[in-house]
Amino acid sequence: MSTYTKKQVSDLVKGDLDWDTLHRMLSMPKDKERYSHYISVLQEQVDWDDRIILPLGPHLFLAETGEDKSLVTKCECGYEYGDYQKNWKLNALIYVRDSEEKMQQVYPKLMAPDTGWQVYREYYCPSCGTMHDVEAPTPWYPVIHDFQPDLKAFFDWLDLPAPVNA
Amino acid sequence: MTIQETIVSSETKPASLLRSGLTLNDHRNLMLQRTKETGFYDGLEKLEFKESDPIGYERIFSKLRAGLVNSREVAKKIAASPIVEQEGELCFTLYNVAGDCIATSTGIIIHVGTMGAAIKYMIQNNWESNPGINPGDMFTNNDCQIGNVHPCDIATIVPIFHEGNLIGWVGGVTHVIDVGAVGPGSMSNGQIQRFGDGVQITCRKTGVNDTPLRDWLHESQRNVRTPKYWILDEKTRIAGCHMIRDLVEETVREEGIEAYEKFASEVIEDGRRGLTSRIRSMTIPGKIRTVAFVDVPYSHEDVVVPSPFAKVDTIMHAPCEITVKPDATWRLDFEGCSRWGWHTYNANPVAFTSGIWVMMTQSLVPTERINDGARYATEFRLPKGTWTNPDDRRTAHADAWHFLVSSWSSLWRGISRSYFGRGYLEEVNAGNSNPCNWLQGGGINQEGEIHAVNSFETAACGTGACAVKDGLNHAAAIWNPEGDMGDIEIWELAEPLLYMGRTIKTNTGGYGKYRGGLGFETLRMVWGSADWTMFFMGNGYMNSDWGLMGGYPAATGYRFEAHNTGLLERIQNGQSLPQGKDRDPGEREFEKHLGADAQVKRDKQCITTEAIFENGDLYLNYLRGGPGFGDPLDRDPDAIEDDLNQNFLLPEFAEKVYGVVISQNKAGDWSVDRQKTAARRLDVRRERIARGKPTQQWIEDERQKILDKEASLQVQQMFASSFRLSEKFLGEFKTFWDLPAGWDLKEEDLGIPMFGAKHHMDLSELPDVHPVIMTEQ
Numbered sequence: 001m002s003t004y005t006k007k008q009v010s011d012l013v014k015g016d017l018d019w020d021t022l023h024r025m026l027s028m029p030k031d032k033e034r035y036s037h038y039i040s041v042l043q044e045q046v047d048w049d050d051r052i053i054l055p056l057g058p059h060l061f062l063a064e065t066g067e068d069k070s071l072v073t074k075c076e077c078g079y080e081y082g083d084y085q086k087n088w089k090l091n092a093l094i095y096v097r098d099s100e101e102k103m104q105q106v107y108p109k110l111m112a113p114d115t116g117w118q119v120y121r122e123y124y125c126p127s128c129g130t131m132h133d134v135e136a137p138t139p140w141y142p143v144i145h146d147f148q149p150d151l152k153a154f155f156d157w158l159d160l161p162a163p164v165n166a
Numbered sequence: 167m168t169i170q171e172t173i174v175s176s177e178t179k180p181a182s183l184l185r186s187g188l189t190l191n192d193h194r195n196l197m198l199q200r201t202k203e204t205g206f207y208d209g210l211e212k213l214e215f216k217e218s219d220p221i222g223y224e225r226i227f228s229k230l231r232a233g234l235v236n237s238r239e240v241a242k243k244i245a246a247s248p249i250v251e252q253e254g255e256l257c258f259t260l261y262n263v264a265g266d267c268i269a270t271s272t273g274i275i276i277h278v279g280t281m282g283a284a285i286k287y288m289i290q291n292n293w294e295s296n297p298g299i300n301p302g303d304m305f306t307n308n309d310c311q312i313g314n315v316h317p318c319d320i321a322t323i324v325p326i327f328h329e330g331n332l333i334g335w336v337g338g339v340t341h342v343i344d345v346g347a348v349g350p351g352s353m354s355n356g357q358i359q360r361f362g363d364g365v366q367i368t369c370r371k372t373g374v375n376d377t378p379l380r381d382w383l384h385e386s387q388r389n390v391r392t393p394k395y396w397i398l399d400e401k402t403r404i405a406g407c408h409m410i411r412d413l414v415e416e417t418v419r420e421e422g423i424e425a426y427e428k429f430a431s432e433v434i435e436d437g438r439r440g441l442t443s444r445i446r447s448m449t450i451p452g453k454i455r456t457v458a459f460v461d462v463p464y465s466h467e468d469v470v471v472p473s474p475f476a477k478v479d480t481i482m483h484a485p486c487e488i489t490v491k492p493d494a495t496w497r498l499d500f501e502g503c504s505r506w507g508w509h510t511y512n513a514n515p516v517a518f519t520s521g522i523w524v525m526m527t528q529s530l531v532p533t534e535r536i537n538d539g540a541r542y543a544t545e546f547r548l549p550k551g552t553w554t555n556p557d558d559r560r561t562a563h564a565d566a567w568h569f570l571v572s573s574w575s576s577l578w579r580g581i582s583r584s585y586f587g588r589g590y591l592e593e594v595n596a597g598n599s600n601p602c603n604w605l606q607g608g609g610i611n612q613e614g615e616i617h618a619v620n621s622f623e624t625a626a627c628g629t630g631a632c633a634v635k636d637g638l639n640h641a642a643a644i645w646n647p648e649g650d651m652g653d654i655e656i657w658e659l660a661e662p663l664l665y666m667g668r669t670i671k672t673n674t675g676g677y678g679k680y681r682g683g684l685g686f687e688t689l690r691m692v693w694g695s696a697d698w699t700m701f702f703m704g705n706g707y708m709n710s711d712w713g714l715m716g717g718y719p720a721a722t723g724y725r726f727e728a729h730n731t732g733l734l735e736r737i738q739n740g741q742s743l744p745q746g747k748d749r750d751p752g753e754r755e756f757e758k759h760l761g762a763d764a765q766v767k768r769d770k771q772c773i774t775t776e777a778i779f780e781n782g783d784l785y786l787n788y789l790r791g792g793p794g795f796g797d798p799l800d801r802d803p804d805a806i807e808d809d810l811n812q813n814f815l816l817p818e819f820a821e822k823v824y825g826v827v828i829s830q831n832k833a834g835d836w837s838v839d840r841q842k843t844a845a846r847r848l849d850v851r852r853e854r855i856a857r858g859k860p861t862q863q864w865i866e867d868e869r870q871k872i873l874d875k876e877a878s879l880q881v882q883q884m885f886a887s888s889f890r891l892s893e894k895f896l897g898e899f900k901t902f903w904d905l906p907a908g909w910d911l912k913e914e915d916l917g918i919p920m921f922g923a924k925h926h927m928d929l930s931e932l933p934d935v936h937p938v939i940m941t942e943q
Contacts, residue, residue, distance in 0.1 A: 009589065012589075012591055012592065012634060013589075013591065015634050015635065015680075015802075017634065022592055022634065022635075025590075025592045026532075026592050026593070027532075029447065030447045030448055030590060032447065034588060034589040034590060035588050035589055037589065038588070038589030039589075054450070054587045055586060055587055055589075056583070056586075056587070056715075057586070057715035057716065057796075058633075058679065058715060058716070058796045058797070058800065059716075059797070060715075089861055090861050090862060090865075091860075091861065091862075092858075092861055093854070093855060093858025093859060093860060093861070094858060094859055094860075094861045094864045095854065095857050095858045095859070096864065105822055106677070106718060106819065106822065106823055107673070107721050107722075107819070108673060108721075108750050108751060108752055108816060108818075108819070109750075109751060109752035110722075110724035110751040110752065110768070110769070110770060111673065111674070111721035111722055111724065111751060112721070112722060113707060113708050113709055113722050114706075114707040114708075114770055116707075116878040116880070116881075117461055117481065117707040117708045117878065117880060117881070118459065118461075118707070118708040118709060120718070120719070122854075122858075123861070124854045124855060124858045126855065126858070126860075128851060129850070129851025129852060129853075129854040129855045130716070130797055130799075130851070131716045131797045131798075131799070131854065132715065132716055132797075133715060133716060134712065134713045134716065134717065134718055134719070135712065136709050136711075136712045136713070136719045137457065137459070138459060138481060138483075138877075138881045138884060138885075139868075139871070139877045139878075139881055140868065140871070140872050140877055140881060140885065140903075141457070142898070142899060142902035142903065143861065143865075143902070144455055144456070144457060145455055146454065146455060146456070146580070146583060147452065147453070147454050147455075147583045147587075148452050148453045148454075149450050149451070149452035149587070150450075150451040150452040150453075150490075150492065151452075153451035153452075153491075153492035154450050154451055154452070156492070157446055157451065157494075
């Protein structure tokens with residue numbers, strides 16, 4: 001079992017980790033304490049004090065917030081998308097590339113989908129404009145609820161106390 | 167897992183092949199029963215051998231695994247087909263008596279499951295009675311209704327005996343270059359049913375006393391276009407299987423039969439535990455939802471098929487719900503998949519489930535200990551009647567990969583959310599490309615022989631981006647992780663197609679903080695053929711991958727072919743030639759170097775059937791890039807500068823997507839102005855907020871389109887097909903869009919042929935046929 005320092009995990013998050021260590025991370029059994037280092041590194045990167053429970057993207061978190069310790073999905077900028085069990089995308093901004101003209105803003109002619117078959121749905125933070133996700137479904141497709149973690153079981157696996165509202 | 171309770175047969179019951187005196191079917195049933203009752207493979211709550219003699223256990227594993235890999239490396243040198251010899255499209259696997267995989271070689275390890283399914287089919291259908299299973303026998307299988315991926319994967323299966331008792335099986339598979347389908351090439355189009363999909367062999371006894379039967383050799387060679395490759399592939403498989411059989415016999419001599427047989431069960435339970443251990447250490451319990459699509463554009467005039475009911479545009483659909491359970495097992499449920507279709511992209515459940523391990527060995531279980539244990543730790547649900555579990559025995563499967571790889575890309579994306587959440591960023595992969603195009607065709611080649619080709623350059627597409635680094639350029643394909651585009655010189659020997667150029671494909675990696683790996687393109691000119699056809703096979707109207715956490719999907723495919731090019735005259739006259747770089751397809755660079763009368767097809771129609779190509783005609787083989795990770799505005803300006811200067815990215819999209827301010831010096835070098843870029847990126851964020859619409863508001867608009875039935879025919883057909891097979895999917899759809907209770911969408915109302923939707927006949931309806939079912943359906 002390999003172990004890593006918080007500095008190494010911080011470098012990993014920044015994309016600056018040296019290749020030898022990165023390769024060791026890939027090839028060796030996983031280090032269970034990674035989660036704690038990771039959360040600690042991320043917590044230092046955000047401007048708010050709410051406790052990060054689970055990162056959902058580079059700028060999107062499941063966080064324990066307020067005095068009631070309710071669990072919400074939250075942008076790095078502080079914008080809250082509501083209860084963590086609800087799909088955060090429903091409270092985001094959406095921009096749909098559903099015409100050839102809109103598609104050609106992101107790919108050259110012939111190298112983007114035909115919008116009669118497929119569209120791109122970009123989800124932005126209403127506050128800071130971060131693009132948290134791009135869906136590429138057919139028209140009519142329901143918004144995908146990507147991930148619904150079982151926090152109690154997860155913290156049991158980690159041998160850590162679960163958030164009170166998990 | 168079904169249990170074939172009783173074998174009803176008029177055959178005389180043969181003497182048992184097992185020391186226990188049981189039939190093979192009874193032996194397997196007892197094993198399945200013990201597994202079901204205890205939750206441990208074969209009831210092995212304790213791994214007695216491993217725990218009491220760990221060194222002996224490891225000695226056997228290491229010897230067998232090394233021998234499997236060695237046999238593959240030696241045997242592939244016998245093959246002449248570049249698909250096998252260059253690309254390594256072969257694999258050898260060792261099974262226990264019940265047909266469960268003990269260990270496998272490197273290579274196309276999807277066949278761990280497919281060959282295992284063939285062995286189980288023989289067990290379940292009383293092969294021991296007829297045609298009999300004896301030392302020295304060889305069986306050949308490529309039947310897609312037993313579990314094979316597509317007919318070109320030919321498996322040779324050899325039983326292994328010790329002192330007169332069966333102790334296991336070894337299987338070897340190669341991807342042959344042609345199986346005599348309607349369309350030439352191993353993964354062809356044109357046929358829409360099994361009856362045109364090439365020769366299919368159902369666990370046929372093709373050899374006795376270690377010698378292939380003459381009738382088999384004569385018949386099989388004349389059923390394919392490329393007999394020399396066929397025979398050398400057959401010798402490759404037989405040589406590998408016999409090397410491994412020798413190895414097992416040697417192992418039994420050294421370790422004893424009791425140790426070997428204990429090992430052959432315990433190693434599978436060990437594999438089962440290995441997967442749950444990895445799930446627990448790497449993932450997060452909960453539900454992950456994901457979905458994949460691929461286009462089947464068959465209404466186009468360049469798709470010529472024999473039956474009018476296949477001339478429709480359709481979309482293949484694979485939603486998946488991955489449930490990681492608190493006990494660290496998992497369930498993959500594909501409720502809502504669309505129906506199988508009249509094309510060659512259908513898949514057997516075994517091809518689907520076994521193939522997933524090809525992907526998982528590249529992330530979740532990156533270990534040499536891949537065996538059937540992982541399958542026992544996984545619940546699969548593939549609803550009957552869908553494209554991955556057809557309920558009709560007419561289905562064609564020649565290019566099952568068209569959607570298999572697309573649907574797996576979504577799983578990779580889904581499971582990467584777990585890795586990301588736990589901080590295992592090094593494991594995150596935005597997905598795989600749909601590795602295509604498949605350049606295929608045939609006719610009379612430069613040697614004056616009947617020939618068929620399938621260029622495996624596509625084994626080196628761009629990979630998906632990671633959460634800490636870019637995807638790899640022209641590096642790998644999910645179905646064969648060796649990743650090799652093959653040598654130009656070898657392909658030119660194998661195909662009457664000269665290389666006008668081979669170069670990285672600009673702007674094909676999905677954008678993101680870390681971009682997807684780029685694909686590449688090769689421009690081929692037909693040369694030296696007598697009669698020659700080719701066709702295209704890939705995705706064009708749709709993407710198969712999506713990008714992850716703000717990253718974009720990779721670029722889609724497009725088609726370029728040119729006829730009556732005037733190139734032979736231009737070569738004689740010393741004029742300029744197209745040399746392989748189609749940097750921006752809108753600029754039509756190739757056309758600047760063709761004769762005035764050239765006929766060019768440059769469009770999104772990336773699936774075609776045989777078209778005539780004369781010497782001097784051109785074909786662009788464009789191999790796709792991988793999807794991106796993270797918001798492109800987070801990409802390091804230095805990386806963008808590198809991309810521009812290496813011609814990986816078009817300046818227009820550096821500006822539009824990455825929000826950089828760039829300039830070019832007189833020497834042609836690009837640079838990014840960091841200060842202006844920071845300001846520009848703030849503007850891009852503001853522009854996003856300005857053009858974005860609250861999702862709830864957009865839902866209202868989209869809902870109205872659904873009520874108005876405002877969508878293309880292919881989109882409506884896809885939904886109607888899924889609704890017909892899944893009331894649950896229909897219910898969830900209606901709930902999400904808040905549709906009236908009476909709302910429905912039926913294929914009957916779309917005005918397109920729907921052969922197969924209502925009337926079909928399953929393989930199980932044939933007399934005396936007991937299919938092997940290993941998934942919930």
